[in-house]
């Protein structure tokens with residue numbers, strides 16, 4: 001689905017991504033791992049259009065998408081999750097989900113005045129969809145909670161839920177497990193597996209928790225010093241000398 005060819009991202013003289021090439025197969029849950037500073041987040045940001053690359057190409061389903069802005073990639077079904085922005089903390093979880101789909105009728109002033117019925121219908125449909133997403137994620141009890149008051153793990157679930165409000169094809173998830181308790185991490189893992197199997201989502205996940213990766217991800221791509229060091233199953237990666245060295249060297 002995604003082919004990254006010889007990607008570079010330099011910050012001044014510093015090469016955060018330094019000739020990374022990789023593929024993400026349709027239907028996979030691909031893990032991206034590597035020591036701190038390996039360039040994983042920067043690579044994510046370049047693929048998702050948040051940062052322009054210095055050079056190289058990103059191709060999605062045969063189409064060159066290099067440097068396209070996030071909203072264009074969003075319309076193509078490529079999504080990168082982000083922490084719920086501070087200004088949305090006072091909104092409820094349901095409202096946070098309802099805000100996701102672009103092009104809602106109520107967004108233009110004309111429609112606010114003249115399209116009341118349409119707005120009401122749209123809002124009802126969005127609300128139903130948001131509730132369905134919360135139920136899918138087994139957090140329907142959080143619908144009316146302000147997003148700023150839920151736990152870190154629940155916020156991660158809500159981030160995942162935001163991708164379900166639109167027709168995502170591939171979702172880039174950054175550090176799902178960071179600071180999340182084991183029970184909630186399993187819930188997140190279950191949701192990812194179900195989205196993959198039942199809705200055909202492809203995932204690329206930056207993660208450090210090896211148990212989580214072992215349960216969910218195949219293949220695993222290892223980055224170090226801005227490029228791809230190895231790709232394989234978790235067992236192959238664990239036995240790879242170059243990978244062990246890269247981790248021990250940090």
Ligand code: ADP
Pocket residue numbers: 011014015016034035036037038039040041042043
């Ligand atoms: P990882 O996600 O693998 O830990 P990052 O992509 O976050 O790695 O960072 C790779 C390197 O690039 C790090 O050394 C980081 O300090 C540097 N870096 C990331 N973003 C910037 C930036 N905006 N300006 C300068 N250096 C950056």
